[in-house]
Each structure stands twice: as structure tokens, then as C-alpha cells.
Amino acid sequence: MLKRISGNTFYLPGPVNIGVYDHGDGSCTVIDTGIDKDSGRKIQKALEQENLALDRIINTHAHADHFGGNAFLVRRLKAEVWAPSLEAAIILYPELEPLYLYSARPLPELQTKFLQATPSPVDRIIEAGSRTEEGLEFIPLPGHSLGQIGVATPDGVLFTGDAFFARETLEKYFLPYFIDIPRAKETMSSLLAGQYKYYLPSHGLLTDDPQETLSANLKRLQAIDEFILSSLKGEPKTREALLAELISACDLLLNPAQYHLYNSTLGAHLSGLAEENKLEFIFAEGKMFWQLK
Template sequence: MSGIELKQLSEKVFYLPGTVNAAIVLNEEREAILLDTGSDKDHGRRLKKACDNLGVKPVVIVNTHSHADHYGGNDYLTRNFDLPVYAPPLEAGIIQNPVLEPIYLFSGAKPLPELMSKWLLAKPSRVDHILEPGALELFGVALEIIDSSGHAHRHYSVKIADVLVAADAVFGINILQKYPLPFGQDIGGQIASAERMADVGAQVILPGHGEASEDIAGLVKANIAVFEKAAKTIVGACTGVAATTVLKRSCEILGITIKDLPRYYLNHCTVMAYLSYLRESGHVELALQDNELRWSAAGN
């Protein structure tokens, strides 16, 4: 097999490892379904080259969610090879209008220019079909689309026989060690979705970031432990202070040093998602006093 960079997960499923993993699923006619396309044109090119090396032709793109690093290769691939694109609802709107990502990270206001880098702002892509959870036969391949929302508001994972392309429903062990506050937009959903990954009958799981694993239960457990530690840390930081102070204290406790504005706003969004989840689950309270929103642990 001459796929220079590709790793093989099963007879029909390969992936291109990188800062973000994109998967290639083959059908009987040597055609390829692309699951996510990486962060940019270069990533799209590498995916095409990987298909060339396998002797297969890409015929369709399935995006798992709308974060720029997962669909940034769409533009190159759709423009040059006219591939149709499938994406989850809501996320499809962002994939077609990528500026919405820096806009929501900056609370809906005109984003700072630092948030308009390709890390957070991909080129727009058309979306031809909205995905629904359940069975989907695509170019002769039986896919199971699994709702794994939470990391993104609508996030879908894809199961092909016993291979689960989880995308960012879970993170690889090495990623969890590096990022003790992994990005999430709906933490209740994120925890439930990570747990779901262990219950779908797969033998091997590919996270969006990090190594594939056959220890699915172990990987899920490690993800839940990190989410729970982050939640506990954030509750402890809620001592009648503003969310920005909760963010600062939580980062100190978790050993995170934020070095740039994109990372600041990604962490900020994640802390807001935890606060929303923790308020809904009765762990923290919110008071509006002196024109400031102050977060406290429940009962304090």
C-alpha cells in the first residue's frame, strides 16, 4: 500500500493523521467518502494525494461539525473535484458562512482581527445535504450517523461497520494531557456524547485529534475524567466573581497559560459552556449586582 501518510483502521477505512484527523472510507468501486477535510487547502491537497496513492477517487465529503479545522479543506476539494457536501443541521449554516465562528466567539460582536485567522475562519463551503442521525447509505457504503453533540452544538460521529470515526466527541489521550480544558459548547451534551461512544458497538475509535484506539471504554473514561475535573475546578472558582475571573482562576488551577487571543476566546467560550451547564444542573448560581454578573457555587 503506497499511501505515504495514511493509517489503516479496517479493510475499507483509512485516516490521514495530523493536527486533525480526516478519514477516507472506500466503496467497492474504489471511490472514497471523505470524513472531514482538515484545516485548509494544504490539508485538502494532502487528502486528495492520499486518495491518489490509494488509487481511489474522492466522491463526497461528510463534515462532522463546523469548526474551521474540520472543514477548511472543503473549499479546495469542492472547487476542484465538485464533491457534494453533507453536514449536520445548524453547523451547515456556519460552514456556508464561516465568519459566524469568530462572531460567536466574540459574543456576537464584530470580531477582533486576531480572531479572523484561518485557525478560526475557514473558507466558505457549499453544503448540499443536511445529515440526520441514523442509517445512511452513501455511494454504496452503509454509514451510521450518530448524534454526538456537545463539543459543537450539532456534532455527528460516523460509524462504518466496527470503526467509529468519533471526530471531536472524544479526544485522544495525548490531547487530554495537553489540554485540561478541552473545547466544548454544551457540556451536558459533551459528557453524554462521550459516554455514548462506548455503547455503539465499535471495535476501534478515531478521535478528531490524537491517536486511534481499540480501548474505547478506557478512552471514554479518560475524557469523562477530564470533563469532571474541569467542572469541579470551575465550581471552585465561582466565589461571587465575574466569568472572566472564573476563567483566570480555573486556568491557574489547571496549569493553563493562554498565550494568544484565539486561545483566550476558545477557553472563554468553554468556561461559559461549563457555567451554563453547572447552573442548569444546580451547581452554581448567578447574580446580577452593580452591573456585573457574579458566579457563585450553589448555596454559598
Template sequence: MLKKICGNTFYLPGPVNIGVYDHGDGSCTIIDTGIDKDSGRRILRALEGEGLTLVRIINTHAHADHFGGNAFLVRRSKAKVWAPPVEAAIIMYPELEPLYLYAAKPLLELQTKFLQAAPSPVDKIIEPGSRTEEGLEIVPLPGHSLGQIGVATPDGVLFPGDAFFAMDTLKKYFLPYFVDIPRARESLDRLQASKQYNYFLPSHGCLTADPREILAANLKRLQEIDHFILSALKREPKTRDGILAELVATYNLLLNPAQYHLYNSTLGAHLSGLAEEDRLEFFFSKGRMLWQLKGRV
């Protein structure tokens, strides 16, 4: 059942919150589609219950739990799919997601619906900063993924995708998934400074009119992870796997094939971010790539 936020803006709560904007003529746009065809069926039932016809899907980014319902909804409704650059390629060719996590043909354990959704057409590449004819604003929010966007409705509601995570998620996962830490910080800083939105609904979390505490907690977590890495490297240079092993042991992180590769990717994002900020460097020794503090003798 759809829940009204304000004006023509609604959402369908669930493991991934689905944004809905009523165009006012019986048609609507939705933001993201959940993980699979069951999510798609649930969305379609909710829209039909409100007398709405789906004409457009906007995907905030190309993680399986955000576009897994696309294929079903496109077949059933003939809706057009809009997605940002880079993300569109993965939505059309979802085998790229486990491929980039594993850096080769992925293990079978990574070829699941949680990392590899059903392929979906993309009918239009949308550029950050643009607007639809109904006034939906495409807001650049990279960091969690390379080309992630948020979608803001004319009612002042922002659907920011996974630009930030709820407090419960931060408590559960010490290493929230990001691929570009400097850009993630910039996105979080922009959201903190923004005064143009009345409501924020993250994909995993609750509706809020004031996300400042949550945004600050996300920024603090990124800082804590960087601090852990820098402290670990004060003692001696380490490989990426060595740093990850310390993180797993210190924070008692659960490991399985998917979680290991997600953690490893997030750690890599922190390492490259610290290198970009001129705080870390790497070198090769005895067949290993080692990380150390910049300028360490």
C-alpha cells in the same frame, strides 16, 4: 499515504485524521478535510495514489480544522459536501465561528484560518441516526459542538470527530473545548457503553480498539473542571472573568486572543451546564453578572 484499518475503511493520518471509506467501485467518501487548501491537496494526492475518486465529503462538525480543505477539494473534484444541521450554516458562512466566540464582529486576531476557514457549499443536510446508501451511519455526538456527529463505516470503524480527546491533548490543555457539557457527557457515556464498533479513530489521536480509558479520562476532566468552579464559588460569588482568571493562574494556561476566547467559551459551557443541573445560579450586582452556588445566602 492512506493507512488501512480494515475492510474498505482507511485513514490519512495528520494533525486532523481524515477518514476514508472506499465504496468498492473506485469512488470514496472522506470524513473531514483538515484546516486549509494544503490539507486538501494532501488528501487528493493520497486518494489519487490509491486510484480513488472523491465523490462525497462528510464533515463531523464546523470547526475550521475539520472543513478548511472543503473549498479546494470541491473545486478540484466536484465532490458533494454533507454536514449536520447547525454545523452546515457555519461551513457555508465560516465568519460565524469567530463571531460566536467574540459575541460581536470579531477582532482581526480571531479572523485567522484557525478559527475562520474558507467558505464551502453544503449540498445535503444529514440527520443524526441516518445512513448513506453505502451504509455509513451518522452517529449523534454533540458536546464539542452543538451538532457534532460521528461517522461509522460498515466495517465497524467509528470516526467520532472531537467527541473525545487523546491523553496528550488532555495533558496539554486543562480546559478541552466543549460548548455543551451535559450533552458532551451523554456522548461520552454512550461511547463507553457501545459494543457495536471494533475501532475508534478520533480526529486528534490514535486508532484504538478499546477507548474506555481515554473516555474515562475525558469524563474525569469535565468533572475536575466542574469541581474547580464549585470550589472557587464556595468562597464568594464571582464573575465569569474572575473564575477564568483563577483557572489561568492555577493551571498556568497560555493566553492569546484565540486561546482566551476558547477558554472563555468552554468555561461558559461549564457554567451553563452547572446551572442546567441546578447547582449554580447568577445574579447582578453593581453592573456585574455574578455566579454563586445555588441557594447560597
């Protein structure tokens, strides 16, 4: 059942919170669609209960759990799909997600619905900073993915996608998934300004005060940077050696999906630290080593 946040802005709570903006003329926009056709079906049911026709879907970013319900809703309800350009590429060709995680033709173990959604058409490319005729504004929130956007409604609600994670998620996954650490930090710092009345992360609870959660996220990114810098104090190490250290120091759960998500996130920390001039790489013994600069 839809829950009202404020004015015409609603959401459908779940493992991935779905945003709904009522246009006031019997039609609506849905923000993200969950992981598969079952989540699409739940969205359809919730909209039917409120007599809302689905006009368009907006995808904050192209992770499988955020657009997996698109195909069902497009087929059933003829909705349009809008997404930022880089994200649109993956929504059209979802095999790109396991492909970039593995960096070659992916293992079948990575081609599950959690990392490779059903493809969906994309009807319009979203420019960050633009708005729809109903006043929905697209806010750039890069970091967790390269082109992620948030959606701000005229009721002062910001749907933040995966720009930051709930504290419980941080406890559960020591290494939260980010692909560009400097941009993730900038995004979180910009959200600290607190210009919206309500914030709804895709995984977590609605809040009117995200400061503490944002600080915890920033602290975690800092802690991982520091772990890497202090581990490299004694000697240069390969990415694989650093990953093994992180996994055993933090007692991280291992399976094919998690391993590649950790590896990608570690890669983001390494390229971020190189961008900040703190690290550099060298080649020796046929290996690529990271060392302090």
C-alpha cells in the same frame, strides 16, 4: 498515504485524521478535510495513489480545522459536501465561528485560518441517525459542538470527530474545548458502551479500546466543574474572575484565540452547572455574578 483500518475503511493520519471509506466501485467518501488547501491537496494525492474518485465529503462538525480543505476539494474534484444542519450554517458562513467566540464582530486576531476557514458549499443536510446507501451511519455526538456527528462504517469503525481527546491533548490543554458539557458527558458515556471495533478521534491515535481515554475525558470535565463549585463556595464571582482563576491555577497559555476558547468552555461549564441546578446568577454592582444554588 492511506492506512487501512478494516475492510473498506481507511484513514490519512495527520494533525487532523482524515477518514476515507472506499465504496468499492472506484469512488469514496472522505470524512473531514483538515485546515486549508494544503490539507485538501494531501487528500487529493492520497486518493489518486489509490485510484479513488472523491464522491462526497462528510464534515463531522464545523471547526475550521475540520472543513478548511473543503473548498479546494470541491473545486478540484467536484465532490458533494454533507454536514449536520447547525454545522452547515458555519461551513457556509465561516465568520460565524470567530463571531460566536467573541460574541460580536470578531477581532482580526480571531479571524485566522485556525478559527475561520474558507467557505464551502453544503449540498446535503445530515440527519443524525440516518445512513447513506453504502451503509455509512451518522451517530449524534453533541458536546464539542452543538451538532457534531460521528460516522460509523460497515467495517465497525467509528470516526469520532472531537467527541473526546487523546490523553496527550488533555495534558497539553487543561481546558479541552466543549460548548455543551452535559451533552459532552452523555456522548462520552454512550461511547463507553464500546459497540464498535475501532475508534478514530480526529486528534489522536486509532484505538480498539477507548475506555481509559473516555474516562480521562469525563474525569477532566468533572474536575473543572468541581474547581468552579469549590471556588464559588466562599463568594459569588463573575465569569471573568473565574476565568482568571482557572488560567492562573492551571498555568494556561494565553493568546487571543486560546483566551476566547477558554472563555467559551468556561461558559459551557457554567450553563451546564446551572442546568444541573447547582449554580445560579445574580446581578449586582453592574456585574453578573455566579453563585452556588
